[in-house]
Amino acid sequence: MIQFAIVGCGHIAAKHVEAIQSVSGANLHTVCDTNRNNLLQFVELYGVPQWTTSFEDILNDPTVDVVSICTPSGTHAHLAIQAAQAGKHVVVEKPMALSLEDADAMIRACRKHHVKLTVVHPNRFRPAVMELQQAVKQGLFGKFSHINSTVRWNRGQGYYDTASWRGTKLMDGGVLMNQAIHSMDLLLWLMGPIHNVQAYTATMLRNIECEDVAVALLNFENGAVGLVEAATTIYPKNYEESISLFGETGSAVIGGPTANWIKHWTFEGMSKEDADSLIQRVNEDPFGIPGHQHIVADMVEAIVHDRPPVITGEDGRNALKLVLDIYQAAEHYKSTVV
Template sequence: MSKSLRFGLIGCGRIAPHHARAIQGLPGAELTAVVDVIEERAYRFADDYGAEPHLDYQEMLRRPDIDVVSICTPSGMHAQMAIDAARAGKHIIVEKPMALSLADADAMIAEAKANHVKLCVAFQNRYNPPIQDLRAAVQAGKLGRRLLGNATVRWYRTQEYYNDGWHGTWAMDGGALMNQSIHHVDALVWLMGEPVESVFAYSATLAHEMEAEDTVVVALRFASGALGSIEATTITYPTDLEGSVTLLGERGSVKIGGVALNRKEMWKIEGELEREAEILSENQVDPLSVYGTSHPHVFNDFLAAIREDREPFVNGTEGRAALAVVLGVYESARTGQPVLINHRPG
């Protein structure tokens, strides 16, 4: 496949420019069409990025010149749009979370497979250099046996943020864990290198008027017996404080933080202790927002996966893993009981 791949982007909200710029900066890719139900926004976005505007995503899916669809809509719309795109023969990049239920996630994976298209979930922080470095250290056995893992998200969102009709609702979004913190859940599980076996959680809505939680605390048990914890909140007045992942092992302890999991905050590994100051000075540039700067890597890998007929780095099954943990947390918080995590698609 040598021709340029043509993209259609659905949803012209706050994350969409990151997708549009990534597409435009990638050789062999063209942003051909954009869709939004708000006419003014669709036409303005199309004008900004040199694409053709649509108000109906089904209309765009009928276009034979669209090869790939990028889904940037509210989370509750992801599954049906992805399924429709797969049935139309389009490859799919979908923003996190890929869906709001495991049944929908499994249906997305199944439809992509049945229609011979690729499905990718946008967990861009996996490509951040500090995350890549920690993953390499784990795989090389430098930390020894992983004993304890933690993800902490202490961010702030105003009440106005939740007054837009979909943020903080169960039908379209979820709360602080599903929306703001699923990137950190994904990073924690991926870096620990093993599935979460069970969770126990408390959640509450402490400082906002919204359906879902603005605060959750979680205890985790991994398959090996390692333990973990998650703290996620959007009540950290008046501004974001911390978004981090920490791993403690037999021979090393590492913490990755920064604006978007982009900064090494602690790197104490046996054999490298004397180099910690040097290591902490590498790749320490904070991005302008929590979206980070790694979306181009997601799109670059996805185009390569299409051309090479292989699975993308973060395929549907990978995206499902973090979703399963989040939904297990919600079930535990609702029932007051520990919950075993469902890792079996279907």
Template sequence: MYRAAIVGTGGIAAAHAQALTDHDRARLTAVVDLDENRARTFAGSWNVPTVAPGLTTLLETGDVDLVHVCTPPSTHAPLALQCLRAGVNVIVEKPPTLSLAELDTLAEASRASGAHLATVFQHRFGAGAARLRAMAAAGDLGRPLLATCETLWYRDAAYFEVPWRGKWETEGGGPTMGHGIHQFDLLLSVLGPWERVTAVAARRDRHVDTEDVSMALVTFADGTIASVVNSVISPRQVSALRFDYSHATVELSHLYGYTDADWTVTPAPGHAAVAERWAQSPSAVQSGHDGQFAAVFDALDSGTAPPVTIEETRRTMEFVAALYASAFTGTPVNAGDIGPDSPFATRMDGAGAPWRAVRIG
């Protein structure tokens, strides 16, 4: 029975609390928030026995096995670093850090203390994604050829009135960093190592410092090519992925979470058995935090790093940095190009977005 604590009791914290409540392998024992009244209200709603005055005090008690960081993005790295240095495992919401450099600092702290960091990329753990990866690995789908990944969402002006949103210093980026990251992380988990990114990013309509739309062409190590689109200016919202294999097209269309009903499989001529194999293990469970937390507990039980590990997270975060680097420099970026001396290693906008001195409208 793992003793879990939540730091930050804003909107996403409820998803963590619900998932922890649904599991019989964890107990939510404490919450922390800068707003004590909000923390106490949250604790009362979820029957949490302890409202700690701060993370330092909570860690000093030694009464916690896993800390869930649900605070705004700019606080993720310092809070996670504090947990790791105290030898306490931590699971952090996306984006895990604002930069590759911050993530590398957390990796060093993890190696030094032996405590683990996991990033919440819950869409990897839905039944459909697991089935897709298994069938691809078994060769049932044939060779991967082409993929598309679209996160077309809509966030109005009121959404960006929250002080930390839409700013490189506090959010780390726009829809590439904070919205589309879920879908293209799932894409990367299916297709494996990416090799090259050619991208554009723009601020088309929102009064923000970051981009409000980005597009990328991606080449993978095995030659597969993909397009990735991230937007917060699209009134008809959808989260859509499509994978074209030599034996079938596999598609997912949802918004914030999926079930088997959101997937379709179209076999190529002569490969009808692909659809039959897909239908052999149906699931009615929606993708979400529950599935990932179960995998986290399994890993902790076995003494291994819980998913999504720092190494896996870094591949996704390097993709984000490469997309911005390509968009702002006008050149393709290969995996491994962004070294510690690159401005894109310490800030996702590098030396600054090209529109930083331009007003909208």
């Protein structure tokens, strides 16, 4: 059994517990949080056998194989590097870090100490997205013309007020770093590297340091252009997350409140009956096996078979870099406006 320890007992940690408990070959050994009250509530809710308020206890425990980092984003790098130095494999929530320097330091530390590093980008494992990736891989779109990605969600002021670190530049980031970074990962996974970026960001409705609205125009190295729209200002609740690809011989749209449903699927040489059959099959079970479960299972297999995880530290770095490039482009735009 591969023994996992979870660090940070906030909302996202629950998905890690459920994933670990669902994967054959994985076992939840310990959870850790510096807030004792939160920790004990979490332990009681999920029936975790062992707990500690000291990260050092996990680092010094030879039975722990993997550390799952579920703490605020600004703490990821420090904890991941410590875990790697202690010989622990690392599963880290998105974004893997808030700077490329920290991301690079995490990758170097894991490489130096011969441990695996994976970043939680679970949207890759949605059934509709996997079908989309296969269509891209098979060349069904022909030459791409453009791609559109939207995250039109709601995060009210109460969400940010639940913790002092939310919405801060030092520990969290805005809608791009927090909510839309999964879409950034998908864009790069599906379309490849980006040549240049133009962007605008704004803080329109929320009392936070970072952006709650962002738009960006991307130019991919394959010649396609992309449009990104992301916001946490949608009233009164989450409205849409979507990704749309358009090419000379195919069009596809994945959407819904979360990008789990095939809304449009048309390719040259594919009959309407075949397209409708695929859409029906995917939409009957649009969530499939949870992405976190895929990631935990992949880490177990990567350790057992000594191979890299499917989602690598470099993948996490690429998504982070795109967000930072959008920030930089937006700042450049603001500096040119008189």
